[in-house]
Amino acid sequence: MRADEIYIVRTGIETNFSKTFLLAASIIQDFDKPLIIAVTAGEENVVFCRLYDAVTKVRLRREWDKDADWASIIHDIQTRLGGVSSTTPSTPKLSVVPQPVHPQDLRIKNIRTLLDYPLDLVKEWLEFQDVDRPSLLHISKINELVKTMCLAWAADKCESPNEAESLYQKHVVDAVANGADELTAINGWMQQLQSAKAGAV
Template structure:
């Protein structure tokens, strides 16, 4: 018998009976005692939202994929979607502050501006990528003005 992972998008309004029925149908039915190969869809499945979120931000920052993988290994996972939201937020903050390391004279400035321009903006409803991009531009402008 083989192990099969079945992914389901998280929602506060999950209907567990439907999920169980869907899993049973994928695994060949609950009544069957004969192991069966799961029926796999030929339609590509969407990347879990948190994985895509981290990928998009990593790409924007040009942050090395190897460092993301190493960070995830320290958390004992192999992809961001297996982390809770606070851990993902910490990963994103780590990537952003690493990008800013050579853009600010003082690390505390990078961190406080990240809080003000990214975290607070997102809390107010701003798009995360847009907020990070604006923060990056602000730091680059400040560095250019200081030179």
């Protein structure tokens, strides 16, 4: 969590604050997005928790259910958070649950591996975009990264950068737009450039 200063939140598992927090958190699918946690006063010394999407300021709401299965809700939230181990008797102890790799992160990893493109250069490129992984980028930026990696590989395979880019557009971009598998298209493009270079020697 990020805040303007350090805050310590202490609450018991049986409190209304915890239960309203858990109910709202149970509908969140992506905990990478920023949240606003607000305390709302109830009657006398009772406080409730409200969660908001920090970007849209929309409240994340789930109907109050005093008979909810709290252990299951905690388990589901911890699973989405990556599996946080708990030793509290009221909650189940969980092992770390690996998160599935985002398709766009896997896409960049596979293409980078195929091209034998340096990981450090990918990280540096992402830093310029103010992100630490491709899946946080718009698809157009991810496509730009793929093109950057491919044209870097082709730099010494063609007589001119324009030729490499033209062949990339035709054999990769256009082929993928027509339903071809991207890795297969890139592999075919690489073989074509290597064959052309070998023939020119």
